[in-house]
Amino acid sequence: MTGIIALSQNMLQNIREKVGTNSRFDTQIYRRPTRTVMVGNVPIGSEHPIVVQSMINEDTLDIENAARGICRLVDAGCEIVRVTTPSIAHAKAVGEIRSLLTQKGYQVPLVADIHHNGIKIAMEVLNHVDKVRINPGLFIFDKPGVKPNDFTTEEYEYIGERIRTTFEPLVKKLKEQNKALRIGVNHGSLAERMLFTYGDTPQGMVESAMEFIRICHALDFHNIIVSMKASRTPIMLAAYRLMAHTMDKEGYHYPLHLGVTEAGDGDYGRIKSTAGIAPLLADGIGDTIRVSLTEAPEKEIPVCYSILQSLGLRKTMVEYVACPSCGRTLFNLEEVLHKVRLATSHLTGLDIAVMGCIVNGPGEMADADYGYVGKTPGIISLYRGREEIRKVPESEGVTALIELIKEDGRWVDPV
Structure with a gap:
């Protein structure tokens, strides 16, 4: 952990030097420079206000209720909404949801959440959304059974090639449609080969994301947003700091989506989310945020705005x-x-x-x-x-x- 803190301090000093200050004691937050990624009509990046987003908990197949859930979020101030798409039927339903939202006068950008072996679902839903979120740990998802100590170099590289060949068509379609991708790593669902190589660590989370980032870069696709979520705040903090350092070191200045996943409910859920999100924002890390509460999704939005306002990053209320x-x-x-x-x-x-x-x-x-x-x-x-x-x-x-x-x-x- 000491090494991660040192990386964070060095990175923060580099940011300050880039913007023309060597002071460590001023009151200005210097955001990590990131490229602009458009999600529908909403820009995400260091030149723009930090974006607030959330996710509905209605079944996407329930068109009417899903649309109502999205409308409630937008009315609460949510700027990007994510929906789950675990099947082709769900993916097609998103098209109907979008049409219904348009009829109601809502133009909010939509994000499709893709998990287990979801390439066909992603290719379908991309026609109806502005961004696709994939989980690298579940993108090539085999049934458990391979023991971690069984991975050879050849097996590791073979799975990497399977990822590349499966992922490339999606990247090419994203590029053709000029849409965005979130590479969303979860600490609780790292791929077995990453666990074998790096352990259950922030480094394993970062390398999981970097594998997909490098494929995108090779295909000249850069509409990328990255997240490093964990339910334990110290792991989340370390992973985001190491991710920002690693990307900047390799010249990938992609925006970061911040959040403590599965934070819980009530005061503790709000405090836990703030404990993870606020220190990173104060260090200039982060371009969009979600507070994940076990409550009605629209209750997440005031917490997001309170975090941003308390740091002077957005002024949305008194x-x-x-x-x-x-x-x-x-x-x-x-x-x-x-x-x-x-x-x-x-x-x-x-x-x-x-x-x-x-x-x-x-x-x-x-x-x-x-x-x-x-x-x-x-x-x-x-x-x-x-x-x-x-x-x-x-x-x-x-x-x-x-x-x-x-x-x-x-x-x-x-x-």
């Missing part, structure tokens, strides 16, 4: 700055923050601070657009940036805040 409350607090801070949030949460692009007292309030909220501060008992001071604008009775505080935002032309009525 940023609330609020102190934790203490003995100096001059009003019920939790209650007031709730009232302010209810009144303003539909806005975008604003920072609003709710601070309990005058001691720390003006200083700690200095970066906020607006401040709501307990001045004296029963009195609220409203700020625009660092400037105190007016004092009002506490009972009028939220209404006065809304009026101040309206005066500045930054208010929109909720839908």
Whole structure:
């Protein structure tokens, strides 16, 4: 693990040098330079905002319900939607789903998820989607039975040749249609020959992806996005850092799709996903993200946007700055923050601070657009940036805040 951390630090320093800074202590996130890959009409790459995506859990054969699931995700803010296609029938159903979505006015890019020996499925579904996701560990999937210590060099190379000949037609069709490919490695489904050669390690995950990347490169196909997902956060972090380092070292500047797979549900699932995704984004690694929760898919989207906003990478909602409350607090801070949030949460692009007292309030909220501060008992001071604008009775505080935002032309009525 120490070696992986060292690689990450070296890679981050290289990124900073490329963008013209040697500082290790500034507040700017310098994204790893990656090429732009179009997924439908959505660009993914370091020159574009980080894209939020998810996956429906409806059966793709259920056309109506699958379409409704996609619509719910899009309405929640999802920008790319993945659907599972385990059979030819499922692949054909995606065409009907796409037609139904068009009728409803939804133009979201679709991604087909391909697994066991899925080349025929991939060739069919490619006519209906914008991106295909393959799992290298399952692309050539034989029944278990080969013992890891039975792999000879000839057997290893034979399977590699089978992969190449099976994979090439898909790559050529992707190139002809100018569509995208996600090489999606999962730690839990590494191919047996990778396990034999590299062990159950981040290196095995990286080499699994690199085998497919090199085939694509030989065919001059570059619409590639890569993921290195694991259910254990430390493995996921190490794998992505090593993947970014390896690709950059070999000149493959492909975007990375970040995620902790099978993160679970509730607070822990959200915390676990954030623990994996946020450090990589802070290091400049990652161009699209998915938070994988065991909940309704649309509940993943707010978590994604919260991660991005907390790092300053996207501004999609109000940023609330609020102190934790203490003995100096001059009003019920939790209650007031709730009232302010209810009144303003539909806005975008604003920072609003709710601070309990005058001691720390003006200083700690200095970066906020607006401040709501307990001045004296029963009195609220409203700020625009660092400037105190007016004092009002506490009972009028939220209404006065809304009026101040309206005066500045930054208010929109909720839908």
